[in-house]
Amino acid sequence: MDVVSPELNSLLPDEIMDTEAIIMDDDPPAESPAASGQSQPSDDSPVPMEMDVPAVPEIVSLCSDAPPTQLTQAGTTSTPTGSTLCTSTLTSTTPKTTSSLSRVSLTSGGLQKLSAPFTLSANHQIILNKVASSPGADTTRSQGTTTTTTTPGGQQFMVTAIGKSGQPIVLQLPHTGSKSASVQGLGEAKANPQHFKVVTVSSASQVSTLQAQQLKTVQIAKKTQVSSAGPIKFVFTKAVNNKGLTAQTSVSNVITGRVLSTSSPVTPPRTITLSETLGSSSKIAISPLKSPSKLTVVSVASQVPNSPQKSVSLPLNMAHLGHQILLQQSTATSPAKVVSTHSTTMKPVQTVTVGGVGATQFKTIFPLSTPSNVQQIQVPGSRFHYVRLVTATTGSSTGHAGSPITNSSMTAKPMVVNTTQVRMSVPIVPAQTMKQVVPKPLTSSGQVLTTQTQQRLIMPATSLPQIQPNLTNLPPGTVLAPAPGSGNMGYAVLPAQYVTQLQQSAYVTLASSSGFSTPTGIQTQARLPLNGLSTSGAAFRPRKPCNCTKSQCLKLYCDCFANGEFCQNCNCTNCFNNLEHETDRAKAIKACLDRNPEAFKPKIGKGKEGESDRRHSKGCNCKRSGCLKNYCECYEAKIMCSSTCKCVGCKNFEESPERKTLMHLADAAEVRVQQQTAAKTKLSSQISDLLTRTTPAITSGGGRMPYTFVTKEVAEVTCECLLEQAEQAELNQQPQATAERMILEEFGRCLMRIISSAGKTDCPSINC
DNA sequence: GAGTTTGAAACT
DNA sequence: CAGTTTCAAACTC
Numbered sequence: 001m002d003v004v005s006p007e008l009n010s011l012l013p014d015e016i017m018d019t020e021a022i023i024m025d026d027d028p029p030a031e032s033p034a035a036s037g038q039s040q041p042s043d044d045s046p047v048p049m050e051m052d053v054p055a056v057p058e059i060v061s062l063c064s065d066a067p068p069t070q071l072t073q074a075g076t077t078s079t080p081t082g083s084t085l086c087t088s089t090l091t092s093t094t095p096k097t098t099s100s101l102s103r104v105s106l107t108s109g110g111l112q113k114l115s116a117p118f119t120l121s122a123n124h125q126i127i128l129n130k131v132a133s134s135p136g137a138d139t140t141r142s143q144g145t146t147t148t149t150t151t152p153g154g155q156q157f158m159v160t161a162i163g164k165s166g167q168p169i170v171l172q173l174p175h176t177g178s179k180s181a182s183v184q185g186l187g188e189a190k191a192n193p194q195h196f197k198v199v200t201v202s203s204a205s206q207v208s209t210l211q212a213q214q215l216k217t218v219q220i221a222k223k224t225q226v227s228s229a230g231p232i233k234f235v236f237t238k239a240v241n242n243k244g245l246t247a248q249t250s251v252s253n254v255i256t257g258r259v260l261s262t263s264s265p266v267t268p269p270r271t272i273t274l275s276e277t278l279g280s281s282s283k284i285a286i287s288p289l290k291s292p293s294k295l296t297v298v299s300v301a302s303q304v305p306n307s308p309q310k311s312v313s314l315p316l317n318m319a320h321l322g323h324q325i326l327l328q329q330s331t332a333t334s335p336a337k338v339v340s341t342h343s344t345t346m347k348p349v350q351t352v353t354v355g356g357v358g359a360t361q362f363k364t365i366f367p368l369s370t371p372s373n374v375q376q377i378q379v380p381g382s383r384f385h386y387v388r389l390v391t392a393t394t395g396s397s398t399g400h401a402g403s404p405i406t407n408s409s410m411t412a413k414p415m416v417v418n419t420t421q422v423r424m425s426v427p428i429v430p431a432q433t434m435k436q437v438v439p440k441p442l443t444s445s446g447q448v449l450t451t452q453t454q455q456r457l458i459m460p461a462t463s464l465p466q467i468q469p470n471l472t473n474l475p476p477g478t479v480l481a482p483a484p485g486s487g488n489m490g491y492a493v494l495p496a497q498y499v500t501q502l503q504q505s506a507y508v509t510l511a512s513s514s515g516f517s518t519p520t521g522i523q524t525q526a527r528l529p530l531n532g533l534s535t536s537g538a539a540f541r542p543r544k545p546c547n548c549t550k551s552q553c554l555k556l557y558c559d560c561f562a563n564g565e566f567c568q569n570c571n572c573t574n575c576f577n578n579l580e581h582e583t584d585r586a587k588a589i590k591a592c593l594d595r596n597p598e599a600f601k602p603k604i605g606k607g608k609e610g611e612s613d614r615r616h617s618k619g620c621n622c623k624r625s626g627c628l629k630n631y632c633e634c635y636e637a638k639i640m641c642s643s644t645c646k647c648v649g650c651k652n653f654e655e656s657p658e659r660k661t662l663m664h665l666a667d668a669a670e671v672r673v674q675q676q677t678a679a680k681t682k683l684s685s686q687i688s689d690l691l692t693r694t695t696p697a698i699t700s701g702g703g704r705m706p707y708t709f710v711t712k713e714v715a716e717v718t719c720e721c722l723l724e725q726a727e728q729a730e731l732n733q734q735p736q737a738t739a740e741r742m743i744l745e746e747f748g749r750c751l752m753r754i755i756s757s758a759g760k761t762d763c764p765s766i767n768c
Numbered sequence: 769g770a771g772t773t774t775g776a777a778a779c780t
Numbered sequence: 781c782a783g784t785t786t787c788a789a790a791c792t793c
Binding site: 544 | 787788789790791
Binding site for chain 2: 551555556557562592595596599618620621622623624625629630631632633
């Protein structure tokens with residue numbers, strides 16, 4: 001029997017305990033009405049978004065060498081589970097399964113019922129008897145066992161055990177006696193906010209192609225649950241590498257947590273990503289939930305003494321050990337995530353997960369140094385902005401910053417970034433607060449496929465509960481991140497594009513083989529031009545700087561603001577569109593959303609059902625431009641005006657001769673530009689090549705380049721030789737063709753003589 | 769680069 | 781909701 005090392009055991013339980021504590025702090029007492037489904041924030045600081053928090057359990061799997069974590073649906077479904085290691089299985093997506101959490105519900109990943117999968121010992125240990133493992137089974141199945149149980153203290157755990165067959169794993173449970181607030185009574189799980197802890201124990205892993213499907217399934221389930229069940233406050237997953245455990249020395253454990261919660265400004269962040277290392281390294285695998293509408297807020301390190309928020313107490317040796325973080329990416333519809341990890345003994349790291357398409361993908365990790373001020377980040381040439389979300393903790397931060405970044409994206413294998421080698425490519429904003437998770441309800445399935453994924457909205461990061469924007473209007477994949485300088489609470493909605501930016505950035509190179517580049521339908525949609533700009537292309541070109549002077553860049557007049565971007569390298573004056581003015585910015589965003597809930601949604605999207613062409617959501621209102629100038633938003637977006645437009649004298653329709661002419665001219669101009677660019681490039685290349693090739697001649701030929709031997713005198717002599725040939729041909733009455741040939745031959749001889757002379761002397765002479 | 773035109777956003 | 785004003789980008793010279 002494998003037993004998790006004491007260090008590991010102590011970690012996991014502690015984390016859970018801590019998380020519980022956080023939940024307690026954030027949630028009203030059990031007797032409070034809020035406990036029964038209405039997740040009310042703290043009494044004095046309600047957060048509107050709290051109500052929008054979907055009761056979707058988040059799972060974070062921690063694996064050592066395992067591929068990205070995977071969400072699977074277990075229990076009542078036939079979806080294979082356990083296809084990969086570090087897979088957390090949630091059964092709370094349906095009322096039925098949710099209720100099963102009240103006591104003990106054992107479900108194997110392979111849909112097998114475990115007769116006695118675990119034992120809850122009196123000393124707060126869960127002993128997993130992996131009797132369900134099927135050694136010879138398909139790797140995509142039968143490797144996981146999921147156990148849901150309620151500890152004597154009331155804590156609910158979902159344990160997914162993936163390990164070697166017949167090797168029970170013991171997980172130390174925390175003492176929950178004082179955590180009554182989070183205790184869920186039997187049968188209450190359904191009504192009360194779900195506080196799940198998902199623990200994944202794994203020993204090996206494989207990524208199965210089933211993951212995407214499974215994830216998708218889960219996603220759907222989550223959507224449903226968003227509006228029907230109480231919010232899941234916490235999901236915690238811990239993966240244990242059995243192999244490493246056996247070795248006792250190289251156990252690579254990852255403990256991550258992610259909290260879906262709404263929290264008031266005064267409410268401490270709920271959770272989060274934990275990382276620990278019992279052995280040589282630690283990895284954090286963040287299992288992405290594919291819900292396109294889900295907002296994931298990661299708690300930002302807020303190491304306030306006595307803060308209710310909890311961090312996993314990591315082994316002391318962890319500070320100087322390599323930390324690896326795995327962020328799994330799933331699909332294009334996956335929400336972007338910003339995850340930061342921290343602990344009192346661990347250097348915080350900032351992680352950004354990029355939304356993408358396709359199978360599992362990885363993430364980007366930014367180790368956090370110990371920044372002292374708020375900074376926003378923008379990668380040169382990138383269309384997106386980065387913000388530093390995490391502040392250093394009081395932990396023993398080591399020289400993680402400054403290490404080179406190692407990033408990659410893999411479809412089947414998660415990229416593992418060793419933060420010890422990560423270079424801080426972007427500044428990290430110190431956060432004084434924990435991160436919040438504010439899932440975004442999915443308004444419609446079609447929404448996911450629209451160009452809304454292009455939207456980049458950065459929400460206020462201030463503690464302004466009264467002006468919390470309507471998150472339902474935020475684009476899928478939006479991530480709420482704590483904002484610096486905003487006290488203990490704040491939001492910074494980071495669009496999934498930030499992640500995209502990361503992957504496209506020179507700072508972070510992601511494998512192109514990942515789903516990001518997969519030309520799937522979703523991806524294609526995501527690449528649709530936004531206001532005339534292709535996101536794929538625009539992402540690589542520098543964002544056009546704004547020139548706002550009076551709007552403070554807090555009105556939609558400002559393209560930066562309208563696109564949810566911070567101003568960076570702009571020409572604006574009195575700009576408030578930055579992190580330093582998050583409060584004002586938050587108000588502005590709120591105002592915009594009040595005026596128009598669709599304000600930050602892409603104007604160019606798909607038309608009505610069945611219409612394939614893009615169209616302007618509102619339509620233009622042009623009067624004088626004929627909709628054939630960039631004043632017209634339709635024309636600017638290179639789309640036809642539609643019935644929704646209220647333009648006068650519109651010429652921007654399919655059969656418009658004016659439009660066709662303009663298009664032809666534009667195409668021709670574009671071709672010319674491309675040709676010129678290509679010519680310049682080629683010329684530059686040739687010149688460069690010439691200079692390179694002639695360099696030896698310079699050093700060996702007395703400092704003169706070959707072409708310098710073609711002096712005026714040489715040219716004149718050459719011409720005389722050619723003329724002589726012409727005269728001879730004329731005298732001999734040779735045909736023109738022959739004459740030309742003679743001239744050319746003579747020219748060739750001249751050249752050869754020049755070359756020959758150049759090799760002998762600096763003053764070549766040519767004689768016909 | 770300055771000035772004008774334009775239409776969306778903001779305001780009333 | 782319509783009319784007006786404000787604003788910044790697009791455009792012209």
